[in-house]
Amino acid sequence: MLNAKVGKVGKVLVCGMKGVGKTTVIEQLVYGNLNPDTELHPTIEDIYVASCDTGRGGARETLRIYDTAGLQGEQAAQLPRHYLQFPDAFVLVYDPIDPRSLDMLADIKSDIDKHKEKKEIPVIVLANVRARVKRDTPPTTPNPVEKIMDRANIWCQRERIKHYTVNAMERPSLYEPFTSLCARVHPAQTKSTFPQLRQVMQNRQKSEA
């Protein structure tokens, strides 16, 4: 049987401010075993290998997902150079409770644009909305979360990038963004070559048998 993978593994970098839930999103996507009481340690750098649905008739492709330490502080909104060069796609995560985490994504995006060579590189934005809002602490401004997400939506439209609302504690909320990203990183093969190849292999197997 011929099922060797021809394509290469897609490398996806997940970045954003420290504490927005990057590691939680990835662990939930890959293992699906996190709950609000799971203890996570600050990330230095981790690599996850995920077999990801492409939404094309059950076809799966491999993504290598790079988790980063997360940016912190005013002047630190810059990714190390090598992070801008190797990925095939970027996932930018923010927490709509904290407007700084959104502002930081604008800096990251313009750095990505500066460093990309001509090719189009898929970028998506995830608003990680936490389900558990402490009800005994009233919000400081009316509906800050919605305001920030409106701003994010406008920015994403202008940048022509997709904006998704997810909740890292709800695994199904992560499927659509990563499925469509996976499909973009691994474009469908043109149909013409493969049936021929399969025919050749079948013929060869027959003659060897």
Ligand SMILES: Nc1nc2c(ncn2[C@@H]2O[C@H](COP(=O)(O)OP(=O)(O)O)[C@@H](O)[C@H]2O)c(=O)[nH]1
């Ligand atoms: N309740 C809840 N907690 C979350 C969510 N996302 C992240 N957290 C918590 O927020 C903290 C920071 O998340 P982490 O993934 O380590 O952030 P990172 O620095 O961006 O990787 C952890 O204690 C998580 O358990 C979420 O969607 N809901």
Ligand SMILES: [Mg+2]
């Ligand atoms: Mg982390």
